[in-house]
Amino acid sequence: xxxxxxxxxxxxxxxxxxxxxxxxxxxxxxxxxxxxxxxxxxxxxxxxxxxxxxxxxxxxxxxxxxxxxxxxxxxxxxxxxxxxxxxxxxxxxxxxxxxxxxxxxxxxxxxxxxxxxxxxxxxxxxxxxxxxxxxxxxxxxxxxxxxxxxxxxxxxxxxxxxxxxxxxxxxxxxxxxxxxxxxxxxxxxxxxxxxxxxxxxxxxxxxxxxxxxxxxxxxxxxxxxxxxxxxxxxxxxxxxxxxxxxxxxxxxxxxxxxx
Amino acid sequence: xxxxxxxxxxxxxxxxxxxxxxxxxxxxxxxxxxxxxxxxxxxxxxxxxxxxxxxxxxxxxxxxxxxxxxxxxxxxxxxxxxxxxxxxxxxxxxxxxxxxxxxxxxxxxxxxxxxxxxxxxxxxxxxxxxxxxxxxxxxxxxxxxxxxxxxxxxxxxxxxxxxxxxxxxxxxxxxxxxxxxxxxxxxxxxxxxxxxxxxxxxxxxxxxxxxxxxxxxxxxxxxxxxxxxxxxxxxxxxxxxxxxxxxxxxxxxxxxxxx
Numbered sequence: 001x002x003x004x005x006x007x008x009x010x011x012x013x014x015x016x017x018x019x020x021x022x023x024x025x026x027x028x029x030x031x032x033x034x035x036x037x038x039x040x041x042x043x044x045x046x047x048x049x050x051x052x053x054x055x056x057x058x059x060x061x062x063x064x065x066x067x068x069x070x071x072x073x074x075x076x077x078x079x080x081x082x083x084x085x086x087x088x089x090x091x092x093x094x095x096x097x098x099x100x101x102x103x104x105x106x107x108x109x110x111x112x113x114x115x116x117x118x119x120x121x122x123x124x125x126x127x128x129x130x131x132x133x134x135x136x137x138x139x140x141x142x143x144x145x146x147x148x149x150x151x152x153x154x155x156x157x158x159x160x161x162x163x164x165x166x167x168x169x170x171x172x173x174x175x176x177x178x179x180x181x182x183x184x185x186x187x188x189x190x191x192x193x194x195x196x197x198x199x200x201x202x203x204x205x206x207x208x209x210x211x212x213x214x215x216x217x218x219x220x221x222x223x224x225x226x227x228x229x230x231x232x233x234x235x236x237x238x239x240x241x242x243x244x245x246x247x248x249x250x251x252x253x254x255x256x257x258x259x
Numbered sequence: 260x261x262x263x264x265x266x267x268x269x270x271x272x273x274x275x276x277x278x279x280x281x282x283x284x285x286x287x288x289x290x291x292x293x294x295x296x297x298x299x300x301x302x303x304x305x306x307x308x309x310x311x312x313x314x315x316x317x318x319x320x321x322x323x324x325x326x327x328x329x330x331x332x333x334x335x336x337x338x339x340x341x342x343x344x345x346x347x348x349x350x351x352x353x354x355x356x357x358x359x360x361x362x363x364x365x366x367x368x369x370x371x372x373x374x375x376x377x378x379x380x381x382x383x384x385x386x387x388x389x390x391x392x393x394x395x396x397x398x399x400x401x402x403x404x405x406x407x408x409x410x411x412x413x414x415x416x417x418x419x420x421x422x423x424x425x426x427x428x429x430x431x432x433x434x435x436x437x438x439x440x441x442x443x444x445x446x447x448x449x450x451x452x453x454x455x456x457x458x459x460x461x462x463x464x465x466x467x468x469x470x471x472x473x474x475x476x477x478x479x480x481x482x483x484x485x486x487x488x489x490x491x492x493x494x495x496x497x498x499x500x501x502x503x504x505x506x507x508x509x510x511x512x513x514x515x516x517x518x
Contacts, residue, residue: 015306018469018471018488019471019473019486020289020290020293020306021293021302021303021304021305021306022293022297022303022435022437022488023289023290023291023292023293023294023297023303024437024473024486025290025473026287026290027286027289027290028285030279030282030286030308031279031282031284031285031286032282033282034279034280034281034282035282038281038282043280044280044281044282045280045310045315046280046307046308046309046310046315047274047279047280047306047307047308048305048306048307048308049289049305049306049307050305051304051305052471056304056305078446078447078472078474079446079447079450080446080447080450080453080454080472081450081453081454081457081470081472082469082470082471082472083472114445115445115448118447118448119451120447120448120450120451121447121450123450124447139476155474155475155476157476176281178281178283186373186374187337187338187339188337188338188339188377188379188380188383189374189377189379191338191339191340191379191380191382192378192379194339194340195339195340198340210277210341211340211341212277212278212311212341213337213339213340213341214278214283214284215337215414216414217398217414217416227278227283229277229281
């Protein structure tokens with residue numbers, strides 16, 4: 001049984017960077033942050049992609065941090081003039097920017113064999129006043145944590161390293177479990193069946209499962225995958241089994257795990 | 260010379276769908292919509308990914324349509340119960356939902372040889388009252404246009420077909436031109452050089468170029484690509500040439516077009 005009083009932990013993600021908005025770079029961080037959050041029992045409920053423009057970052061940060069348990073950001077923490085995330089978040093919080101002593105020490109060690117710690121490189125030790133650090137095992141500059149905001153790199157494998165360092169450190173709830181089935185089925189033929197199935201598994205106080213329908217076109221044929229999601233694994237499994245049975249009874253062949 | 264009075268046309272994109280926020284599906288629409296908009300002379304200035312949840316869609320739609328020339332949405336216009344984009348946008352606009360006669364005719368033709376137009380399929384002819392259609396050459400159901408909002412499919416190749424149908428129909432300004440150079444350069448070594456170059460090309464009323472710095476790690480080495488962007492191609496070219504010369508004079512080898 002789903003517990004209606006169960007606390008749901010939410011997060012938002014702000015992807016910061018002109019290169020995503022110009023189409024130059026295909027974002028990879030939304031999917032990886034989403035998948036990681038889910039394992040922590042935290043739901044990613046909104047994402048914004050914002051330009052390298054202080055006002056836009058301030059607005060997004062202040063809206064998103066206020067209404068979510070956690071806010072993650074990616075991008076804009078490098079050494080160059082277009083890296084303005086730290087200044088913008090400090091402005092959003094109304095605090096100053098300082099060089100974090102531990103970050104300075106990390107960068108001094110990292111650059112000792114790479115030409116030394118220049119002023120530009122020391123920019124990467126700048127943090128909003130009062131912030132802590134997120135370990136970066138991949139390259140030099142650490143990520144930054146302040147209040148409920150986690151400021152991470154934009155380069156996906158560095159972001160991945162920072163997420164790895166945060167694994168298990170954030171309070172969350174039960175992870176959302178998701179299970180899929182799929183088939184060479186036009187979703188429009190089974191729309192009523194899907195709706196009825198989802199409704200039945202949410203009636204009678206059993207709430208907390210959602211069925212998503214994701215059509216595709218492949219090898220010249222239409223198909224769809226159906227994903228059942230919810231925090232209660234037993235309920236998700238039962239709903240999925242029922243859905244498979246309904247589809248089978250209607251004459252559709254389905255494959256566990258999706259097509 | 261950049262004209263400071265030049266009108267800049269802006270667009271926002273709302274990507275609608277739990278499958279993006281859960282990490283199940285890697286979004287492809289941000290990059291393709293961004294690239295397409297740029298050719299139309301319209302700048303994508305913000306993106307939001309929102310859940311299949313009416314309140315969230317209404318909020319995003321109302322904020323984004325009010326402060327941009329155009330709002331595009333992708334996702335949530337299929338035949339199943341989790342496709343709620345049309346209802347949410349109608350709610351945002353304060354209008355009802357009707358079956359569009361031309362969309363009904365399109366769907367009747369499309370499904371004539373595919374099992375007929377069922378009630379579920381006719382859902383895809385539902386539009387906010389007063390809307391027009393966007394041609395879909397790829398599959399059956401059309402996209403929808405109402406006011407400054409363009410409602411498109413979530414499946415990327417169908418979205419692409421709808422963008423194709425809109426090509427050249429929207430008023431825009433000069434496209435932003437972008438040119439790249441790159442090299443096996445640690446961006447932290449050239450941060451001051453980049454800043455000085457951008458500043459100089461924006462002083463003396465020549466404004467309107469931006470330099471972005473995008474580091475990468477490849478084959479065990481660090482490198483960076485530098486992108487100069489702006490609406491004035493001659494200015495962008497001149498700035499890029501100057502940047503290449505400055506990097507060369509500082510002893511860095513660079514490759515036109517990026518590394």
